[in-house]
Amino acid sequence: DAGVTQSPTHLIKTRGQQVTLRCSPKSGHDTVSWYQQALGQGPQFIFQYYEEEERQRGNFPDRFSGHQFPNYSSELNVNALLLGDSALYLCASSSYRDNQETQYFGPGTRLLVL
Amino acid sequence: AQSVTQPDIHITVSEGASLELRCNYSYGATPYLFWYVQSPGQGLQLLLKYFSGDTLVQGIKGFEAEFKRSQSSFNLRKPSVHWSDAAEYFCAVGARTNDYKLSFGAGTTVTVRA
Numbered sequence: 001d002a003g004v005t006q007s008p009t010h011l012i013k014t015r016g017q018q019v020t021l022r023c024s025p026k027s028g029h030d031t032v033s034w035y036q037q038a039l040g041q042g043p044q045f046i047f048q049y050y051e052e053e054e055r056q057r058g059n060f061p062d063r064f065s066g067h068q069f070p071n072y073s074s075e076l077n078v079n080a081l082l083l084g085d086s087a088l089y090l091c092a093s094s095s096y097r098d099n100q101e102t103q104y105f106g107p108g109t110r111l112l113v114l
Numbered sequence: 115a116q117s118v119t120q121p122d123i124h125i126t127v128s129e130g131a132s133l134e135l136r137c138n139y140s141y142g143a144t145p146y147l148f149w150y151v152q153s154p155g156q157g158l159q160l161l162l163k164y165f166s167g168d169t170l171v172q173g174i175k176g177f178e179a180e181f182k183r184s185q186s187s188f189n190l191r192k193p194s195v196h197w198s199d200a201a202e203y204f205c206a207v208g209a210r211t212n213d214y215k216l217s218f219g220a221g222t223t224v225t226v227r228a
Contacts, residue, residue, distance in 0.1 A: 004157075033215070042118075042204050042218035043158070056213050090157060094214060101146050101165060101214050105158040 002027060004093050004106035012112045013081050021076040021109045025093030031055075032074040033103060034066060037088040049074050050096050078111075086113045116141040116207050120219035127195050128227050135190040135222050137205030146214065147188040148206040149179055152221075158204065164188060175199070200226040 005024045013019050025032050031050045035043035045058035049068035068074045072093075078085055088110050092103035119138045127133050139145055146165050150158040162173025169181040179190045188205060202223050206216040 035216075035218075042206075042220045043216070045215050045217070048213060048215060050213075056215050058215070092158075092216075096213070101208065101210065102148070102160065102163055103208075103214065103216060104160065105150070107157040110155075 004091055004104055006089075006091050006106040006109050008109060009107065010110045010112075012114065014114050015081055015083060017081050017113075018077065018079045019081060019111060021078075021089050021091075021111070022073065023076070023091030023093075023106060024073045025091075026104050029093035029095045029104075030072050031094045031096040032068060032072065033092045033094070034074070034076045035090040035092065036060070037090055037108070039087070043090055046076070081113045083113050086111060116145065116209065116212065116217045118205050118207050118217055118219035120203075120205055120222050122222045123220070124223045124225070126225040126227060129197050130194050133190075133192045133195045133199070133224065135203050135205075135224070137188045137190065137219060138186050139188060139205070139207045140186065141207055141209060143209055143211055146208045146210070147179075147181060148208070148216070149173065149177070149188075149190050150204045150206060150218075151175075152202045152204065154201075161190070161203075195224075195226055197226045197228070200224055 033048040034046040037043040047057040052068045063079045088108045091106045094103045117140045149161040205219045208214045
């Protein structure tokens, strides 16, 4: 049973560029949440997707956007990258339909903005 | 708003000694509480969770945690630490009424000395 997968594992971008990160949820899960973890800090909630719609959003600017596909996989897009966007981006999946509260995390994508 | 405080930034413990990591949460309704562990450069692995019922919960790798509503705490313990327990530990709180969005503490780094 495959767990949560994320791609790419590492990424280097320059300020002003755009980036797309990808996540495939654990088998049987229908909900994907994205978190940003800056160095030395705990993860911060970005947003959550269910049934291809953004259901909840944390305190992040509109430069952060996402998408969920019919197969439940998800993308996180960040436009106009800033140096402060450098972080580990974590994807977590869960099953809202089955009322499962536990989120399972992927290995993350480490983004470096120069 | 939900929030988590982990008072200890860094703990050093000898191999074979006991370990206790503190976690205090703030949330108006009944919280769902989690402990995750993160090894360097890795994603988050779920150690244990509390939703309801018995306030002492057992997790993987010999960890346990006790929910104390009167103290708004959910401390993590392990009777005998192994060198492989060196990692960063995160306490998190979520709630059904908030679509299980997780709020994390800043984490506690555990160093194990021989």
